[in-house]
Structure formats: C-alpha cells, structure tokens
Amino acid sequence: MNKVNSLIKQQSLLLLFAIGFVLSITSSFIHANPLNGYVMEIQMTPATCLLDATKTKRRECLEGYALNIVGLYPETTTANCRTNSSAILPPIQAKVVASVMPNETARVNLWKNIGGCVLMTASQYFRYVINLADRLNIPIVMTRQESTHIQQNMLRTMFTKLNSGLPPQGIHFQCSSHRNVSYLTHIKICYNKNGKYRTCPETIETKCPKSFVIKGSY
Incomplete structure (x- = not known):
C-alpha cells in the first residue's frame, strides 16, 4: 500500500x-505576443488603380472591383510578426477569400508578415477576415459606377449609422491627390481582439481633407 x-x-x-x-x-x-486588437484596411480600388500605374494590370483593377480588403492587421507591440507556416487555403475557401482579397500573392505575403502574431492558422485567419467583412455594411455611395464628391463627416456618419457599435473614431480615411483632386484611397476600421468595433489608437489618423472624391468603378 x-x-x-x-x-x-x-x-x-x-x-x-x-x-x-x-x-x-x-x-x-x-x-x-500581446494582442490589443485589429485594424482592417480597405482599399478603394478604382482610385488606387488610377493613382498607381503599376497596379493597373492586377485582377482587382481589370475586373472593376469597387473595393477590396488589403489586410486585417494585429495591433501588437511585438516587433516581428513573420511566420513560416503555410498560407495555402482549401480551394473553396480560397475562392471565397478572393472575392474580397483577389491578389493571391498579396494574401500570401500578408500572412507571412503578420501570421506570427494572430494566434491562428492561415485558414482560421482568413475565415475571420471574411466574417468581419460580411458584418461590415458599406454605404452605397462607395460602390457606385460614377464618381461622387462627398464631405468626410457625412461619410463617417453613414458608416456609424449602418454599423451598430462603430464609434466615429473607429473609422479613419486616407486620401491621395491626383491633378488637384483628392481621392479616397483607403479606409481603416478598428476592432478589439474579440472582433467588436472600437475607437482606433492614436497612431491611426484620418489623412483626408474635409471633402474628397470617391472614384466610381468606371
């Protein structure tokens, strides 16, 4: 015993x-690997294709995308987020992801650069991106064929009304000028680590004038 x-x-x-x-x-x-939240970056495709001649032959430009997701970036103090884990997705999932992130090379490079800080596999991460994208309601003015001149505050209000819980400072705009016209090129939306909208950190700012042009898809 x-x-x-x-x-x-x-x-x-x-x-x-x-x-x-x-x-x-x-x-x-x-x-x-402290994770405080995420920042989703959305690219206004027609404006980017106009402003950057090197991108005109990319799929999103050739096929007339109104917008596409650049990435969902982890907000962390970790200096190096690179990973060697595979970015290959199952064929069906890859097709779904391509609907909002059409550039496969860009997707692979994104995962290699941030995968070490998201505590997910590539498949889980891109599924999470799609879930957040599906939840986000986009103002119709952003997907029109014709260009629209709009006030910054008006567009911000449209977003907050369409997306419950999104604070005014949870979304920021970025613009670039072309022939003395300021075009909206990117939108950044901030989430906490549980995927809820939140106010963006001070490091993220709006870099647009009070009014700008949303370039149409044609």
Missing part, C-alpha cells in the same frame, strides 16, 4: 510539474 501511495504521489507531482510547465510556456507566449 505504501508503494502505491508513493507512486500516486510521484505521478501527481509529475502531472503538476507538467501542467505548470505548459502554463508557463503559454503565459510567456501570450506576454511575448
């Missing part, structure tokens, strides 16, 4: 040691 009790005690100590070791590694990993 004493031998049995001794064996049980030894096994219990080994189990406690193993649990403690795993928790220690997990804790260290979490602290080494």
Whole structure:
C-alpha cells in the first residue's frame, strides 16, 4: 500500500510539474505576443488603380472591383510578426477569400508578415477576415459606377449609422491627390481582439481633407 501511495504521489507531482510547465510556456507566449486588437484596411480600388500605374494590370483593377480588403492587421507591440507556416487555403475557401482579397500573392505575403502574431492558422485567419467583412455594411455611395464628391463627416456618419457599435473614431480615411483632386484611397476600421468595433489608437489618423472624391468603378 505504501508503494502505491508513493507512486500516486510521484505521478501527481509529475502531472503538476507538467501542467505548470505548459502554463508557463503559454503565459510567456501570450506576454511575448500581446494582442490589443485589429485594424482592417480597405482599399478603394478604382482610385488606387488610377493613382498607381503599376497596379493597373492586377485582377482587382481589370475586373472593376469597387473595393477590396488589403489586410486585417494585429495591433501588437511585438516587433516581428513573420511566420513560416503555410498560407495555402482549401480551394473553396480560397475562392471565397478572393472575392474580397483577389491578389493571391498579396494574401500570401500578408500572412507571412503578420501570421506570427494572430494566434491562428492561415485558414482560421482568413475565415475571420471574411466574417468581419460580411458584418461590415458599406454605404452605397462607395460602390457606385460614377464618381461622387462627398464631405468626410457625412461619410463617417453613414458608416456609424449602418454599423451598430462603430464609434466615429473607429473609422479613419486616407486620401491621395491626383491633378488637384483628392481621392479616397483607403479606409481603416478598428476592432478589439474579440472582433467588436472600437475607437482606433492614436497612431491611426484620418489623412483626408474635409471633402474628397470617391472614384466610381468606371
């Protein structure tokens, strides 16, 4: 009986040691990779194709996309988020992802640069991107064929009315000028680590005048 009790005690100590070791590694990993939230960057495709001649032959430009997702970036203090894990997606998922992120090379490079900080596989990450994209309601003015001149505050209000919980400072706009016309080129939307809208950190700012042009798809 004493031998049995001794064996049980030894096994219990080994189990406690193993649990403690795993928790220690997990804790260290979490602290080494603090994730505060995400920033989704959306590209206004027609404006980008107009402003950057090197992109005119990309699929999104040739096929007349109104907008596309550049990436969902983890907000973290970790300096290096690179990963060597595979970015290959199952064929059906790849087709779905291509509807909002049409450039496969860009998707692979995105994953290689941020995959080490999102605590997901590539398949889980891109599924998460699609889920957030499906939830986001886009003002119709952003997908028209004709160009539209609009006030910045008006567009911000459209977004907050269409998306419950999105604070005014949870969305920021970026513009670039072409022939003295300011075009909306990118939109950034901020989420907490659970995928809820939140106010963006101070490092993210709107870089647009009070009014600008949303370029039409044609």
